[in-house]
Amino acid sequence: MTDWTHASGALLLAWMADRLFGEPRSAWHPVAWFGRIAAPMGLRARAWAPRAAFAAGTVFWLALVGSVAAAAFAVEQALSSVPAGAAIPLLTLVLKPTFAWRMLEDEVRAVDMALGRGLDEGRAQVARLCSRDVNQLDGSGVRETAIETLAENFNDSLVAPLFWFIVAGLPGAWAWRAANTLDSMWGYRGRWEWAGKWAARADDVLGYVPARLSAALLWRPAGCMSWLASITHLAREAHQTPSPNGGWPMAAMALRIGARLGKPGVYTLNARAPRPDAASIASALVVAGQAARRAVGCTLMLLAATGLMKAAPW
Template sequence: MNLEAVGLPVSLEAALSGALALLLAVWLDRLVGEPPERAHPVVWMGQALRWWGERLAPLSPKAQDWTCFWAAALVWCALAAVVFVIFWGAQWAALQLHWLLAAALLALLLKPLFAWRMLCDEVLAVEAALARSLPEGRERLARLVSRDVAQLDALQVRESAIESLAENLNDSVVAPLFWFALLGLPGAALYRFANTADAMWGYPGMRGGRYWQWAGKWAARADDVLSWLPARLTALLLALATRGLSLRELARQARKTPSPNSGWPMAAMAMALGVRLAKPGVYVLNRKGRDAGPLDTRRAEKLVSMVVMALVPLAAVAHVLVVLVTAA
């Protein structure tokens, strides 16, 4: 039955469709995981970014390369606009359908823009590989992190996996759903584009035979801006999930990392587990904590699931309120 036919406004249909789509998308994620790469929109974003990156980033360092900076910024904005418009159009088309059909279609479109099951599976796979041998653990970890894993010992491999789980809880789950709640499908897509661009372009020096200091600066800053609130929300949800964490101490620990955002969920995870997490030569979080053990990886995964299950209804309600307020 069409809701408008019984006196309810179209805006309520859209709000309910979006909220139900979010719930369905999370259920779909747990049921089947990621779609095939050939049908994955984030993979397509990555392919476009790789093609342009090879034409923007120079092969050797250049000082004060503002031409490269502005060229990369222009390309980023153009690609971001394309992503936003495509997903806005897809959302508009879906919302022309019956609200239940719209919810189902929006769920299918939203699912590839976040990754809860894959994130947890990958981190648990590192622990399983580490239980077999250190080289296997390092090899599996290399799929998750960009740092050099060749010299890491078993404890450092585990710490890196838990850090990655915490950081990507924000990047791969909380932030996309946060922006979906505020801006719908195009908001989630724009965030995933920005985060993918940062992962591929946002390096301060040489990577992959190219110099990214200027080509990746805009992408890195854009991701910082879009991740600022979600990163702190992620840390707050982790703190609430475990209770008793000092928010003042959490803020102090979070500032120890070079990133303005990733330190928040990582520090919250370290404090929640009572373990020490470190990147050699860069930072140490919760220095007085104990060494992370094999069970801590599983505990971290359970914390992540608690955060997601708390976030989903909050995001659904927020989405309904945003749609109704903006339509008023």
């Protein structure tokens, strides 16, 4: 694990870089490079019979995620002996691609702006964020999809990589980024059912704790409920979705902004609330932005606490 001062300094600089610059162009982004390497491997596994496809998908996943984690470990070890003045900026460069927040905010905000120009533009913009059919969505449906994407990716793109950075340093953050990328590429039913099964289940396991932490960061207990009743309500809503993890941040967001969210024919969250209106995306962005700052702040405090405990004489 990287020295906590290096880790904290790099995370703070990486967060500042994200706020100022967002993501680099795809041609320069290591996650895009990873995707281009993984794509033909997944297509090859998908073409085989179920057992062979499952075995190939599993082996390819282990090889790809293991290679990324090993490379991150090698970088982390190399930087551990470098003076802080050089190590922190270099670690920042390697850490930053493991999470993305400004890009997600910008894309969701762009949906709201496009919808203001017309329903077709709103549908076209939200299609950039999801894999569902957007052609039948009305204005509220477009907003629902954008808000759900914001909430779910609050976990996938920020909280989960930060969680694994705390747990396992740079290798942990990069292992999550690789695993989540493979799930987004391979983890589907239908033609990907067997080739992507391991990727989907691994993403569920690795994202289990972060998803619930994400919900806690987004959520606020209802004023008329006890804490226990509020938690029970949140859990009940989260279990409406088929995903073991995605429902938690989405349910927390639905309850927090007082809007009904859902996927037609699949699930509905906060069903008694009204559907999202023109102010809902802006409200969701405010809630998510506050939660993102809390996530980074908590991570910095935990890194500092871990470092102080290791340095203690006992």
